[in-house]
Amino acid sequence: xxxxxxxxxxxxxxxxxxxxxxxxxxxxxxxxxxxxxxxxxxxxxxxxxxxxxxxxxxxxxxxxxxxxxxxxxxxxxxxxxxxxxxxxxxxxxxxxxxxxxxxxxxxxxxxxxxxxxxxxxxxxxxxxxxxxxxxxxxxxxxxxxxxxxxxxxxxxxxxxxxxxxxxxxxxxxxxxxxxxxxxxxxxxxxxxxxxxxxxxxxxxxxxxxxxxxxxxxxxxxxxxxxxxxxxxxxxxxxxxxxxxxxxxxxxxxxxxxxxxxxxxxxxxxxxxxxxxxxxxxxxxxxxxxxxxxxxxxxxxxxxxxxxxxxxxxxxxxxxxxxxxxxxxxxxxxxxxxxxxxxxxxxxx
Amino acid sequence: xxxxxxxxxxxxxxxxxxxxxxxxxxxxxxxxxxxxxxxxxxxxxxxxxxxxxxxxxxxxxxxxxxxxxxxxxxxxxxxxxxxxxxxxxxxxxxxxxxxxxxxxxxxxxxxxxxxxxxxxxxxxxxxxxxxxxxxxxxxxxxxxxxxxxxxxxxxxxxxxxxxxxxxxxxxxxxxxxxxx
Numbered sequence: 105x106x107x108x109x110x111x112x113x114x115x116x117x118x119x120x121x122x123x124x125x126x127x128x129x130x131x132x133x134x135x136x137x138x139x140x141x142x143x144x145x146x147x148x149x150x151x152x153x154x155x156x157x158x159x160x161x162x163x164x165x166x167x168x169x170x171x172x173x174x175x176x177x178x179x180x181x182x183x184x185x186x187x188x189x190x191x192x193x194x195x196x197x198x199x200x201x202x203x204x205x206x207x208x209x210x211x212x213x214x215x216x217x218x219x220x221x222x223x224x225x226x227x228x229x230x231x232x233x234x235x236x237x238x239x240x241x242x243x244x245x246x247x248x249x250x251x252x253x254x255x256x257x258x259x260x261x262x263x264x265x266x267x268x269x270x271x272x273x274x275x276x277x278x279x280x281x282x283x284x285x286x287x288x289x290x291x292x293x294x295x296x297x298x299x300x301x302x303x304x305x306x307x308x309x310x311x312x313x314x315x316x317x318x319x320x321x322x323x324x325x326x327x328x329x330x331x332x333x334x335x336x337x338x339x340x341x342x343x344x345x346x347x348x349x350x351x352x353x354x355x356x357x358x359x360x361x362x363x364x365x366x367x368x369x370x371x372x373x374x375x376x377x378x379x380x381x382x383x384x385x386x387x388x389x390x391x392x393x394x395x396x397x398x399x400x401x402x403x404x405x406x407x408x409x410x411x412x413x414x415x416x417x418x419x420x421x422x423x424x425x426x427x428x429x430x431x432x433x434x435x436x437x438x439x440x441x442x443x444x445x446x447x448x449x450x451x452x
Numbered sequence: 453x454x455x456x457x458x459x460x461x462x463x464x465x466x467x468x469x470x471x472x473x474x475x476x477x478x479x480x481x482x483x484x485x486x487x488x489x490x491x492x493x494x495x496x497x498x499x500x501x502x503x504x505x506x507x508x509x510x511x512x513x514x515x516x517x518x519x520x521x522x523x524x525x526x527x528x529x530x531x532x533x534x535x536x537x538x539x540x541x542x543x544x545x546x547x548x549x550x551x552x553x554x555x556x557x558x559x560x561x562x563x564x565x566x567x568x569x570x571x572x573x574x575x576x577x578x579x580x581x582x583x584x585x586x587x588x589x590x591x592x593x594x595x596x597x598x599x600x601x602x603x604x605x606x607x608x609x610x611x612x613x614x615x616x617x618x619x620x621x622x623x624x625x626x627x628x629x630x631x632x
Contacts, residue, residue: 146490147486147489147490148489149489149492149493149494149495150494151494412483412486413479415486416479416483416485416486
């Protein structure tokens with residue numbers, strides 16, 4: 105079964121894995137929109153959606169159907185090619201991140217060792233950064249192609265915000281990478297699973313806080329949702345969009361949220377590691393499945409925290425956002441990096 | 453300068469302290485407040501299944517009453533129409549024929565009785581004006597309708613179900629707190 109010196113079974117295995125992970129992320133994102141409405145409602149003493157199906161569980165399907173049935177409007181004065189490209193780019197960039205996330209350890213199936221990760225590349229975290237930076241093009245192109253001043257202003261804000269916060273995020277991450285000595289996400293997780301080694305949050309608490317704040321800014325979540333400031337910019341960069349194109353933008357935000365939760369869980373909270381438990385006592389396949397469950401639980405907790413913050417903290421003003429990014433987060437991240445370096449130099 | 457009122461408040465313009473500028477403590481405080489709301493009782497009334505109880509003096513849709521033997525009490529005297537400040541009520545009287553004593557209580561009755569619910573202000577003056585206790589306001593409100601014509605309620609909408617043939621409908625139309 106080798107063709108062009110490629111193991112075709114490996115290709116098949118990866119294809120199956122890609123299909124499962126992409127559809128699982130879409131499904132989770134679908135229900136994250138539902139969870140968002142439910143969490144918002146509960147935090148505000150309301151019942152939230154509960155009419156469509158048992159406990160309102162069919163609500164996201166109804167929402168999706170509604171978006172698809174809406175009229176597709178492409179403004180006459182827009183740049184049509186870019187207008188259509190925008191939401192697709194946002195969605196693609198959001199989904200591409202899931203390729204390097206280690207969703208679990210290895211599964212033994214059909215006489216093969218299947219790695220529950222699409223691509224274990226040795227520069228995994230750099231790849232994530234590259235793809236995440238691409239995400240801003242979705243906003244930028246969408247806002248620019250709409251030929252609407254509000255959309256353009258929102259897109260500019262989104263771009264400047266993403267660039268400012270990527271810096272602090274990267275520097276916070278460098279401190280972590282100095283302690284792990286690897287860029288591969290799987291190796292970072294395996295290191296944290298080793299006995300006697302704590303989760304990275306114990307070694308890099310400040311780094312995690314900075315990374316968390318920047319991740320929130322990268323996902324355009326409140327309090328950093330400046331590209332969607334309804335009261336200043338009407339609706340934001342997707343103002344001219346309708347139907348499923350708008351749906352793609354809204355959806356990519358939720359997928360970004362899931363992916364950044366997964367990355368934070370992998371980098372700082374042991375990924376598929378189950379705390380206070382040795383996975384080696386379980387059979388291999390069951391251990392892998394339980395590990396996937398553990399990662400999913402961590403992701404759900406992160407998503408809940410994202411939502412909890414969204415429904416607590418109001419949006420930053422633009423100057424406050426820039427002050428926080430450039431005058432607080434970047435110096436803190438630099439100090440954290442220097443402290444980590446000094447620690448490694450004298451105690452490592 | 454002397455203040456015009458005693459409601460003036462001094463605004464604190466002191467620069468924020470370092471702890472305040474960190475934002476973190478106040479963020480955690482805010483988050484604990486929202487978290488505590490997860491365990492609060494929801495005041496929501498799930499509407500179609502449950503309805504909020506009306507107060508005993510609520511004035512809703514009109515009902516034309518019958519007596520204990522199921523005869524219409526209205527004699528088309530027109531006092532309600534005179535009392536009505538919104539001029540929502542119109543009626544036409546007719547004379548009771550021999551053999552109709554089981555339908556109408558007195559010699560004259562309302563052949564046509566219409567209330568325009570779009571004009572009505574539900575003040576209850578018709579109820580007060582009526583000498584025969586024939587009209588009163590119930591505890592339901594006018595449901596939505598597609599046309600203006602649909603809001604002109606005739607006798608078929610207003611007359612209460614017969615207490616002899618349909619006691620349940622009669623009690624329902626009267627409402628739980630009305631027993632006059």
